[in-house]
Amino acid sequence: MKLIAIILLASFCQVSASVYSQNITLKQKNVSIDVVFRSIEKQSEYVFLYDNLELQSAKKVSIDVKEMSIEQVLNICFKDQPLNYKIFNKTIVLKRKSETPVTLTFEAIKGRVLDENGQPIVGASVLIKGTKTGATTDGNGAFTINAPIGATLVVSYIGYIAKEVAIDSQREYSISLQPAANDLTDVVVTALGIKRSEKSLGYAVQRVGGKDLQTVKGVDVGTSLTGRVSGLVVKNSTEFNARPTIELRGEGALLVIDGVPYRNMSLRDIPTDDIESMDILKGPTASALYGSRAPGGVILITTKKGSAGKGFSVDFNSNTMTSLGYLAIPDVQSSYARGQNGVIDNDYVWGPKLDVGGTARDWNPLTKQFEDNMPLVSKGKDNLKNFMSNGIVLNNNLSIAQSGENGSFRIGLNDIYNKGQFPNQNLNMVNLTMAGEMKLSEKFKLEGHMGVSKRWADQVWGTGYNNQGYLYQLVMWTGTEYDIRDYQDYWKVPNKTQNWMYTNWYDNPYLIAYEKLNGIQNNTVNANVTATYNISKDLSVLARIGYDNYNNKTSFRNPTANIFSTRGGAVNGSGWNAKGMYSIRDSVGFSTNNDLIVNYKKKLNKVTIDALAGGTIFYFQNQILEATTKNGLISPTFYSVAGSVEPPTVAQGGNSQQLNSLFGRASIGYADAVFLDFTGRNDWNSSQPKTSRSYFYPSLGSSVVVSELVDLPKVIDMFKLRGSWAIFKTAFNPYAINRTYGTTTSAWNTLNSANYPSSLLGSDLLPSSQRTYEIGAAGYLFKRRLHFDVAYFNKLYYNRQASASIAATSGFSTTLVNLGETYERRGLEITVDGTVIKNRDFQWNSTINWSNQHRYFVDLDSKYSPDNLWTAKGERLDSYTGTYWLTDPSGNVIHQNGVPVKSTYSKVLGYTDPDFSFGFINNFSYKNWSLGINIDGRIGGWMYNYIYDKMFDTGTAPETDNQYRYDQVVNKLNNYVGTGVKVVSGTVTFDKYGQIISDTRQYAVNDVQVGYQNYAQNFRGGDLGFQNASFVKLREISLGYNVPAKLTEKLGLKNASFSLTGQNLFMWTNFKYSDPDVDTENLNSPSMRMVGFNVKVGF
Structure with a gap:
């Protein structure tokens, strides 16, 4: 790493302007005069100004001179020519001899x-x-x-x-100037960092400009991508320190930075202000040259390498946001205390009525002891909100850059501070980057980038259904008969006893926040150097070295006052321990990616050839060392593995893999209108069996610019059709094919043990494979005011690997096989963007992104496919299945003994994938003012709402505060009658799938009275917790003012702007108590609304 840094600094600090020789050397025979002009321009600072029509009458020239002055060379060239010349400074102006001598002002x-x-x-x-x-x-x-x-x-x-x-x-x-990010004549970055004209591509590409992401800046740039690219779905978490999940066409996307596919980098490791542009290559056809590392496509990031203009520049960009309310937060009933059947105890919240003058023996947080006759009053109606505080995000970036004729250099420093909404949540992130490029000669160019990232926090936990989760404590399992603020002094006896009402299962939330810690320290370094040498105007060679490493430390600890019982979470299989616990996990690793690529480009009349060939060596290695105390700590405050009462539990692991690849691409174009691409890549993978270690990825793509071949209506400025096909393969994970012994220390008293693996490796295992084809169209209308892009893709998955059960008599329990079961992923993507309104002072640009995709069974495996109704040809793979309420033919819920009856069989309750996802991006400008509004959403799709469903069971759901509950608790009446029917005679029989074979049942209206608690805990919300996860969000908004140039000049600035910003502002959904954006509900943290301001200053 030091050597790379020295090379970069030594090279980039030599940026300087070139000095050209004014003496000319030429040897050319019978060439057009403009060819001579271009040769002179290459050897001098002179440039020619002329009308191309004038040169048509010029004679061809033969010249052979050495170290001759510019005037002498020109006199030879213009001898007996119908043209004359005159030199103005460094500009040579041409005119016909018959005209008046040229005089230019x-x-x-x-x-x-x-x-x-x-x-x-x-x-x-x-x-x-x-x-x-x-x-x-x-x-x-x-x-x-x-x-x-x-x-x-x-x-x-x-x-x-x-x-x-x-x-x-x-x-x-x-x-x-008007945006041309989607201009089909524009150059985009494609696989391996190669720049190509978009109109020549047979697959979909979409670009996001870096400046679009640099006003509303949160913790992770991935959030700002939401809704900006069709087919790219961003699932944003509400949890502290949680990265958004990014899926491209339903799968993960490979992240490539400046041509290097880093293994240990994520979008969070890239400062937003370092991004020049993002090119999203969709699907495996676009990413075929990356092989198995890019199943869904590629996110290609080009970083800034210097100042935008020549010279020296300093830029500062600061964004500050704080939370202002919530888009989703659970509500609880505040009329009943903890307990069951109207009696206070330490489990559930079906206890006595509050605020009616009742008392009970309960904990007094001020005297820190149990006392009789404690009033049962709803003190904690807002316990969750009172426990939380405002979240804050500070994102500051400072960059210094220098650009010259032959190179540029940039240094950036990014600092992010994120204060979470729960106590003691403080995340710090610092990124230092250096990047630059240098033209060492007319043929040799050097580029490089290096980044160092550090992220740390003392406490990152506090979520989920476990005894470390704050909603688990404050919403799910405790009532409102206490005020959480009275428990901020969480020690009764320091480091020994909590100040808390519970003696098992639940800890004081403040003790969790400040004592029961899960801390992180993550460090990442990445660097790359790219050298390009132009052998000739048609042939070049590129060599690129990429390297990244990480060193992540994770620690867990709990004090001796921790309440330890069977309910709740665990850590590393060891569990929290009432005697104290400390665990540390140290993960280190690195990866290298080395490319050598030869490029060839040639134009022969109307035919263009664009080809490349090369190879890659990719290698990664990971090591993990973990140690956990056993049976408590020697000293309550000595958090160290060395403080373990018994010898600590130690685990160590690691893996490595090497991938050697050869690849090539041949692109042929005709008349700048018809293009055909062939690519091929062969991998040799160290994690694959020797018999199938080598495998090949072919792809084929074509693009036809119809508007270049035929006359179309005048409203169509450009129209293109495209199509592509590819084969993609995925190898085994490292060591999946290796059978190794497992070891256990002190398995029986002090005896150690080793066990043989239970899985048997199948013979002739093949890599999982996918076949993809894609068709699409794109074009411009109405004098390029409107642009559209449409793509349909179909991806077949086959030879999938799975672990299948086998007979115990074989000595193994499972075997690794290739399934005969196949399925397809089908999707449609549409992008429409353009200028809606444009006049002298006002402009409105808008983009709509829309996409959907679903998976369907194509073939089943007669031996290994499950035997059920939803695993069948043509059925969707995203079915959500479960047991259900039995109903009569009219749909009424069947009751037995007054409570609903649930089937013992499962069926499809719905589908989890949305019907479609969309983004609506709008930018308005009026003079120096600008307004950006981004709306996005996912429509359709169902999700299990765990918190809503479980709150009916525990008794905290607001819907449970009703007259029937009051009657049961206060009046001792069990008078609830559920809506539905009861069976009065007859029987029913089912087949093995739960389908009715015969049914003689007769029904009557249900009239059986039961206690409300019993009914609610059984029927809950009535929907089995399965809810429509559709939502629409106002994702981002910014209102900015660009300071006029006259004022910035007086202030000594190059530019300045100020913006009001907001993120995650409003949401429309029927999903209860939780934000469906994250796509999984497990007592998720409340969804915060963030507002703030942005300041940009350039010097």
């Missing part, structure tokens, strides 16, 4: 380049057309250039459509 032209939102574009290129004379915009988007009247300025910037502006009598211009 150069004027200082000023201007400002703005984006679609009226924001300045920093680093835009402004060139005089036909010359190399140009300028670059500064931090305010401003430029100054000396140009002759009548010349044309060509203004361009990456991701925007270039614009030409004719110079007339004006001296100042305001130039607006």
Whole structure:
């Protein structure tokens, strides 16, 4: 790592402008005169300004000179030519000899380049057309250039459509560029970091600009991707320190940074302000050259390597947000205390009525003892909210950059602080990055990037259905007869006894927050160096080295006052211990990815050839060391493995894998309209059996730009059809095919043991395979005001690996086999974006992303596929199955002894995948003001609502506070009659699947009275906890003001802006008490609304 750092620093610090020789050496025979002009421009600082029509009358030139002055060379070239020349500074202007001698007046032209939102574009290129004379915009988007009247300025910037502006009598211009992120003539980054024209691709690609993510900045940039890409679903967690889950076409996506597919990096490790752009390659066809590492596609990130314009720059971007209320938070009944059947005790919340003058023997948190006649009053109606506090996110970034003619260099420092909503939740993240590029010669270019990331927190737990979860304590299993704030002094006897009402199962939440800790210290380092050498104008070679490593430390501890019982969570299989416990886990690892790629590009008349061949060596290694105290701590406050009462339990493990690959791609284009791609990759995987260690991935893609071949209606500016096909394979995890002994220390008293594995390796195992095809269309309409992209994909999964049960007489319990069962994933993606309104001062740009995907059984395995009704050809794989309430033919719930009857069979209750996901991105601009509004959601799909369902069982659900409960507790009446029917005669028989064979049952209206607690704990909410998880969110909003250039200049700034920001602002859903965004409910933390402001300053 030190060597890499030295190479980078030594190279990038030598950035300087080039000095060109003014003497010319040429040897050319019978060539067009413009070929000579280009040779002169390469050898000097001179540029030629001319009309291409004028050159049509020029004769071909033969010249052989060495170290001759520019004037001498020009005199030879223009001898007997119908043209003449005149030199103005470094510009050579051509005119016909018959015309009046040229006299040009150069004027200082000023201007400002703005984006679609009226924001300045920093680093835009402004060139005089036909010359190399140009300028670059500064931090305010401003430029100054000396140009002759009548010349044309060509203004361009990456991701925007270039614009030409004719110079007339004006001296100042305001130039607006339109986004071209989806321009099919634009260049995007594809597999292996190779840049290609999007119109030549046979698969779907979508780009997200870095600046779109750099105003509303949270803890993780992944959250800001929500709704921005069709087919990319981001499931955002409400938990502290939890990363969002990102799925591309229903599967994981490979993260590639500057061409390197790092194994140990995530989006959280990349500062938002370091991102220049993201290119999302969808599906295995797009990612075929990455092999088994990219099942769903690739997220390609290009980082910033220097200042946007030439020269030195300093940029500071600060975003501050705090929580302001909740989108989802559970509510509880506050009329009844803990207990059962109206009597107070330490389990459930079906206890006595509160606020009616009753008393009971209960704990007094002030005297820290049990006392008689404690009043039963609802003191803790807001216990959960009173226990929580405002969450805070501070995201600050400072960068320093330098750019010159032959290179650039950038250093960035990012600091993130996240205060969670529960006590003692404080996360710190620091990222230091260095990046740059250097042109060492006309043929040799060097690029590099290095990042160091550190993340730490003392307490990251506090969620889930376990005795470490705050909702488990405050919502699920305790009542409101106490005020949690009275228990902030959580010690009765320090490090010995809690100040708490419970003697088993539940701990004081404040003790959990400050004493029962799960801390983390994560460190990551990554670096890459890329060298490119142009052997000729058609042939180049690229060598790239990528490396990352991590060192993560996780610790668990609990004091001797911890309440230890059978209910609740566990850690590392050891459990919390009332005698005290300490556990530490140290995980270290690294990966290397080395590429060598040869690129060839050639144009032969209308035919273009774009090919590459290369190889990759990928290797990773992980090591884990874990130690846990046994039978308590010697000293209550000595948290160390060395403080274990008995010899600690120690575990060690690790794995490694190497993947050697050869690959190639051949792309053929005709007339810049028809393109055909072939790719192939062969892997040799160390984790695969020798008989199938080598496997091949082919792919085929085609793109046809119809608008280049036939005349279409004038409203269609461009229209393209595309299609692709690929085979994808997934190898075994490391050591899955190895049979090794397991060991156990002190299995019986002091005796150790070893056991033979219970799984048998199947013969001739093949890697899991997938076949994908995709078809799509894209185009522009209405003078490029509207863009659309549509894609349909179909992915077949076969040769899937599974662990199957076998006869115990074999000596094993399972065997690893390839299943004959297959299924398909089918999906549709649509993107529509464009400029809705545009006039002089106001503009509205909008993007709609829509996608869906589902999985269906195609073939079953006669031996291993389950025998049930939902595992069948054509059925969906995402079925949610379970037992259900029995009903009569009219749908009325059947009761027995006054309570509903549940079937002993299972059936499909619904499907978990949404019907579709969408994002609606809007950007408005008015003069110096801008407004961004992002809305997204997932419609359809069902999810088990654990907290809502369980609250009926424990007695805390608000719906249980009713007259029937009052009658049972206060009036001692069991008078609840459930709605439905009862069986009065007859019988029913079922087949093995639960389908009715015969039914002679007769029904009557249910009239049996029961106690309300009994009924509610059985029937609960009536929906078996299975609820529609549809939701729509106002995800992000920003209202910004760009400080005018005149004011920033007075302040000594290049640019400045201020924005009001918000994230996770509003949600529309019928899902109760919890945010369905995360896609799994297990007593999830409340969903916070975040609001704040952003400040950007450039120097």
